[in-house]
Amino acid sequence: MSELNNIALKILKNGKGILAADESTATMTKRLDSVNVASTPENRLLFREILFSSSSMTKCIGGVILYDETIKQETSKKNKIPELISEMGSTPGIKVDTGAKILAGSPDEKITEGLDGLRERLKEYYQLGAKFTKWRGVYSISDEFPSKLSINSNAHALARYAALVQESGMVPIVEPELLMDGNHSAKICFEKTSEIIKKCFEELILHKIDLTGVILKPNMILDGNNSTNKISGEEVANLTLKCLKESVPQEVPGIAFLSGGQSEIEATEHLNLINRINDTKFILTYSYGRALQQSALKFWSKDIKNKSGTQKIFNHRANMCSLAAQGNWSKDLEIQS
Secondary structure (H helix, E strand, C coil): CCHHHHHHHHHHCCCCEEEECCCCHHHHHHHHHHCCCCCCHHHHHHHHHHHHCCCHHHHCEEEEEECHHHHCCECCCCCEHHHHHHHCCCEEEEECCCCEEEECCEEEEEEECCCCCHHHHHHHHHHCCCCEEEEEEEECCCCCCCCHHHHHHHHHHHHHHHHHHHHCCCEEEEEEEECCCCCCCHHHHHHHHHHHHHHHHHHHHHCCCCHHHCEECCCCCCCCCCCCCCCCHHHHHHHHHHHHHHHCCCCCCEEEECCCCCCHHHHHHHHHHHHHCCCCCCEEEEEECHHHHHHHHHHHHHCCCCHHHHHHHHHHHHHHHHHHCCCCCCHHHHCCC
């Protein structure tokens, strides 16, 4: 096994998943504003340090995706944040794209930027302790979108990113996200997601990527959030697994789903149902942001000094996701004492 494959498996194995704590300052400010907490560097660090020092980090969180601000911060005990994450038994990672911008030639769609100067930034992040990275391509869905231009352009950017990341000795997370926004059916979501993922791997192979050292972070197959005809959780699981079987090469070690606007319970339940029927060699787990953090954030906002109470909420959510990644979750386990 390659070193990249070892890193990927360490992040994903044994019911572990990924904590996506890579919100940009602007996004984190919106989250903190929503719970009436001032978005200062100190408060952003305080909340994240509470999560990163929680007991569930050791058995539930195999990797943490950081933002540029956070990977360079120190904890209250003057440790570097990546050191804290490593000490807890997890693996530090870093978001390296610089965001989705208007796609020239199709102004209603987005192209992710950040390739300029990436090789140099990767060297810095590696020195800071990062072992894996993330880049997100984002796709709108409607009668005319995503266009071939959007699908091809984002796949090419994801592949160029992945090549530079593996060159620097880190594992790339490839995240092609088809947004939930709209009234589209799950059938359309399935068709478009399949097309997007297949194109991504076509480009990854063209760029000579070691697929055993890649983690895919896709959306699940869902109806649009404005759809009036919602499919069942079992149908979500069946369609999602079918999509992956038909679109993802066997060499890929694991797939860590994004939550994409699902509630904490929805994201956990769907992951559990997918794993109950998983008859592939893929590890199927989670790379959740809000679906791991939201309840903890709400609790913390009432008293930002209540570390143990916040950690209890986070530990519960992480434990639930870990059980779901093994197909062992049930709704009655959600009742907390």
